[in-house]
Amino acid sequence: MAEGKTGTTKVLMEETRIFEPPKDLAENCNAWQWAKKKGFKTEQEMRDWCGENYIEFWDEMAKTYADWYEPYTQVMDDSEKPYFKWFVGGKINMFYNAVERHIKAGKGDRVAYHFIPEATDQPERAYTYQEIYETVNKLANGLKSLGVVKGDRVSIYMPMLPETVMAMLACAKIGAIHSLVFSGFSSKGFGDRVQDCEAKVVFTADGFYRRGKPMPLKPQADDGVKDAASVKNVIVLKRTGLEVPWTEGRDVWFHELVESQSAECETEVMDAEDRLFILYTSGTTGKPKGIEHAHGGYCVGPAYTCKWVFDLNEDDVYWCTADVGWITGHSYVAYGPLCLGITSIMYEGSPDYPDFGRWYKIIEDYKVTVFYTAPTAVRMLMKQGTEWPEKYDRSSVRLLGSVGEPLNPEAYIWYRKYFGNEVSPIMDTWWQTESGCHVISPLPMTPCKPGSVAYPLPGFNTTLFDEDGNEVPLGSGGNIVNPTPWPSMLRAFYKDEVRYKKEYWDMYWNVKPGTYLAGDKATRDKDGYWFIQGRIDDVLSVAGHRIANAEVESALVAHKDVAEAAVIGKPDEIKGEAIVAFVILNTGVEATDDLMKALRTHVRTSLGPLAIPAAVIPVQDVPKTRSGKIMRRVIKAKALGNPTGDTSALANPESVDYIPLI
Numbered sequence: 001m002a003e004g005k006t007g008t009t010k011v012l013m014e015e016t017r018i019f020e021p022p023k024d025l026a027e028n029c030n031a032w033q034w035a036k037k038k039g040f041k042t043e044q045e046m047r048d049w050c051g052e053n054y055i056e057f058w059d060e061m062a063k064t065y066a067d068w069y070e071p072y073t074q075v076m077d078d079s080e081k082p083y084f085k086w087f088v089g090g091k092i093n094m095f096y097n098a099v100e101r102h103i104k105a106g107k108g109d110r111v112a113y114h115f116i117p118e119a120t121d122q123p124e125r126a127y128t129y130q131e132i133y134e135t136v137n138k139l140a141n142g143l144k145s146l147g148v149v150k151g152d153r154v155s156i157y158m159p160m161l162p163e164t165v166m167a168m169l170a171c172a173k174i175g176a177i178h179s180l181v182f183s184g185f186s187s188k189g190f191g192d193r194v195q196d197c198e199a200k201v202v203f204t205a206d207g208f209y210r211r212g213k214p215m216p217l218k219p220q221a222d223d224g225v226k227d228a229a230s231v232k233n234v235i236v237l238k239r240t241g242l243e244v245p246w247t248e249g250r251d252v253w254f255h256e257l258v259e260s261q262s263a264e265c266e267t268e269v270m271d272a273e274d275r276l277f278i279l280y281t282s283g284t285t286g287k288p289k290g291i292e293h294a295h296g297g298y299c300v301g302p303a304y305t306c307k308w309v310f311d312l313n314e315d316d317v318y319w320c321t322a323d324v325g326w327i328t329g330h331s332y333v334a335y336g337p338l339c340l341g342i343t344s345i346m347y348e349g350s351p352d353y354p355d356f357g358r359w360y361k362i363i364e365d366y367k368v369t370v371f372y373t374a375p376t377a378v379r380m381l382m383k384q385g386t387e388w389p390e391k392y393d394r395s396s397v398r399l400l401g402s403v404g405e406p407l408n409p410e411a412y413i414w415y416r417k418y419f420g421n422e423v424s425p426i427m428d429t430w431w432q433t434e435s436g437c438h439v440i441s442p443l444p445m446t447p448c449k450p451g452s453v454a455y456p457l458p459g460f461n462t463t464l465f466d467e468d469g470n471e472v473p474l475g476s477g478g479n480i481v482n483p484t485p486w487p488s489m490l491r492a493f494y495k496d497e498v499r500y501k502k503e504y505w506d507m508y509w510n511v512k513p514g515t516y517l518a519g520d521k522a523t524r525d526k527d528g529y530w531f532i533q534g535r536i537d538d539v540l541s542v543a544g545h546r547i548a549n550a551e552v553e554s555a556l557v558a559h560k561d562v563a564e565a566a567v568i569g570k571p572d573e574i575k576g577e578a579i580v581a582f583v584i585l586n587t588g589v590e591a592t593d594d595l596m597k598a599l600r601t602h603v604r605t606s607l608g609p610l611a612i613p614a615a616v617i618p619v620q621d622v623p624k625t626r627s628g629k630i631m632r633r634v635i636k637a638k639a640l641g642n643p644t645g646d647t648s649a650l651a652n653p654e655s656v657d658y659i660p661l662i
């Protein structure tokens, strides 16, 4: 966290449009049903009560959404802050909750995933809960036969496939700790993570499909593990049939391992605090942080939010487009929907293959009812115009979700219209790898403002602090903090106690010990609606005023000719920082000087003179992570002529070349 970057910001632009959810949905959604049963008259009353009585609230959620082998004796133990414990003494297993209990309840025939390969000439295929149950049991026995025991780490470097989820579940079942590494990471990125968590076994695939062509993955996996002495076996899924390099004695085919095993396997009884997974996320330094999550709390957070925020019920067809290698995939492709016994879509490939109609076609084919994606994808599709959505029937969609970046009002309106038929409300969900589940989000009955994530969810006391730990009033911005813990919270950084404390807990330790610093800034308008401004270190300081990069970007993309914008600060002797904006224009728009001038004026009109960019520079593309986050750090380094550092996390490394020196 950068020193001196944590002050409050003023709200520059007020959003006045409000979208009411459809009456029927607002009345009958799961969240409001619960509120009515409890006798709450308003949503605000309900949210307030759940915050004040968060222990009681989470206790109820844990009993409602999770099945326990043995009940816990204490809901939460904060005696060793910042190491909080939830559901103390409780015995549980995520696999039992995600799959096994549905089989026991006679629901094995339900489809867990409709798997859609990217190539249109390959068959689409349904995976039932029963089939997943049997394969995972065999795979779990296979892992045991390789010597994997409770507490061992298993790295998973696999593409978006049902088998990837099954590998996760097999680990959960026997109490091994999985650590997924997104398959688009370089071999070095993968190797660093394998070495950090000292994985005993690695899962990978021979390859994956990209734009219809098989691409190798096994060679990268081999390269990644070459210096990892802890790795005893590499389990290889056959997906493409590509020939693979093979290390005798170490490498094992996934299918052979499964075939050789019995379909009977006891599920390990885990303590609520036993670790379920480690997921690496990038911090402000180059070294990734291994965020640890626990079985008990994580059985609760994703399932509760799937039920309340996404309003998922058994007749829904749900689709979260995230890759399972990210936290969104863990919580909202794998564990959350599985815990509720939901039917999901899993699509292997990219949204533009074979053309930009692919996602809409899948929605039409499967009558998707609840759809969750990222603003970058929405903006990318928006840039293609309305021709694609108009070709397909999207009328089945009743609820939308967004995550990962601020959903700027222009994209919000478009998303609502072309994915949501102008009726489906958008749950813009703010959360993090660290939180494990949604933290700030509308509920289906919440009147929504475009660009806003509404309010902290029931069970959270999330608020905004200034530098000194004072709560900031409505109309101003500050640091997002959680003064109270929640079940699916991070438990630790793998092997890095110092950094865990420093990054999340030190900032307000003297004010209120145990206050979690999220590392994001946000503002609340006079009605209490939250607007995310971006990371603390992504805040500009212009002439002593703090302006969030995201706010300027949002103003720019609101212009009809702009598709994407990335804003950085350039050191300025007089002002401290000058704003420099890189813009990607809509297809067919010419990058004239007049347009660049007009864009500066446009920002002035939207946000005021303080926020006028010193320069607006048209570019072909900007560097982004594979989960769609604009890498301002890389843009800034390139534009200022500094070393760009590790760019292995980029989805589009070539875009770095488009950024000129400024």
Ligand code: PRX
Pocket (backbone or CB within 6 Å): 281, 327, 328, 402, 403, 404, 405, 406, 407, 428, 429, 430, 431, 432, 433, 434, 453, 518, 519, 520, 532, 534, 535, 627
């Ligand atoms: O900056 C916030 C942004 O994504 C960060 C968390 O990133 P990660 O751990 O990779 O998890 C992404 C998926 C949860 C946050 O600190 N972020 C997440 N959701 C939103 C968001 N920014 C604005 N609006 C959101 N809805």
